[in-house]
Amino acid sequence: MAIITLMVRRNPNLMKKTKKKQKYSNISVIEMTKSCFETALLKKPSPKNLTLEDDNGGGTNSSSWVKSILLGRGAYGSVYLGRSKTRQTGERAIKTAELSHASSLMDEGRILIPLQSPFIVRCYGEEIAREERNSMQYNLILEYCSGKTIADLIEDNHGELLESEAKVFARDVLSGLTYIHDRNIVHCDIKPDNLLLSPTDVRFRFTGYLTTIGDFGLAMEKGSLEYGDGYGHKRGTTRYMAPKLIGDGFVDFGADVWAFGCTVLEMLSGKTVWGEYGDLGFDDWVNLIGHSDRMPHVSAWLSEDALDFLSRCLERGIDKRWSSHSLKNHPFVLL
Known part of the structure; x- marks a missing residue:
């Protein structure tokens, strides 16, 4: 599948080499208390009305x-x-x-x-x-999310986002991940193109946007017949696939955390993850991510909190990688 402003990724990248990352506003104003923010979010209309x-x-x-x-x-x-x-109903x-x-x-x-x-x-x-x-x-x-995507925001900003902005977007995505993981759902294709932006009042988000996770075309439910024992499912966009996913075809919640880490890294650096390797064929991606000891390049100039946060996401060992629940309590994303 592919995504645009709403639910289609720009490229059908499943198990194909990824095209060059399309270049992807700085907005600043005020913060609001967490309780007021959450109250505002819960006013979204319910699908049961339709x-x-x-x-x-x-x-x-x-x-x-x-x-x-x-x-x-x-x-x-x-x-x-x-x-x-x-x-x-609106658009x-x-x-x-x-x-x-x-x-x-x-x-x-x-x-x-x-x-x-x-x-x-x-x-x-x-x-x-x-x-x-x-x-x-x-x-x-x-x-319909009319604010485009995180990928578009990076492009419009001609590079990295402010760390204060990246924190807000990351906190939103973690909230979405913990929600679906609690329901035994693995998204399998977290990346900037699939993180959708809805304009919102700056009184509630100083970035001006609420981030939602879109495109569940590759999602799997743990415990389902399709999922089985979790093996045999090489799915996602190669550049963002976790080592055990691309190497052994093993789907679990940690695959989403790794892809989320790659996404946060792109927000902070403005550069495509693994960009120094260009566009590789699928087998080359398998060897690079799945079977080598290489890691995505992380710039040393990032803050200490950001560096530690990324290290918790981009941990090759699946048992050492933090869960989405643990990451929500990391200093990098705390209000």
Whole structure:
């Protein structure tokens, strides 16, 4: 899958060599107390207020949504900006695929629909509808995050973000990770392109944005039949894959923590993780990340807290790598 402003990554990078990192605002104002901030976040609308069946109740006639702007295309479908034909719901992102090719998108919907966190992209439901040329389409109705992505923010800033900003974004992502990990879900593709930004009042976030985790197209549920014993799943964007994931195909929560560490490193440095190696073929990525003792380059000029935080995320030993819960208590991200 691929992502744009909402749920599609810009490139279908699964098990392919990653294209060069697209260059990815400095905003500063005031901090607010944690209690006020959390109260504001919880005002997000709940998906239970929306049903997606057509007027006949079957969900297989014309779509309940009008699609307008194409936001992006991925390996398993496309994303459009959309509005409800019958309800005043505001803009949504409609992730869509032909029904005969929608199994991956359906799996994403199955994982996303029950999730309700301000730090996870909201899924409002699904529908099967007959659309143009009489084709049957599966539509996943998603929150539209109009603030682009962390990757875009880095590009717009022409390099690294302020450490004070990176801390806020990192804290948001950790909140999302702990939420899904508590529900036995491994995202499997954390990276700047999949961290979506929603503009918010600077009274609540001095950065002006709330960060949500998007694109669950590769996510897995531990304990499921598909997950099995966790082995045999080399999935994700190669550059961000953890050593044991890319080397042995082992999926666990630590894979998300490693990818998150790579993402924070990019926010702080403004440089693509492993960028000094250029664009490699998949086997070369396996050898570099999975079977060597090399580590992503971390600049020594970062603060002591930042350096220690990154070392806890980017630990090759899976048993030594900190969990998302432990990282939330690290001085780097504490208010």
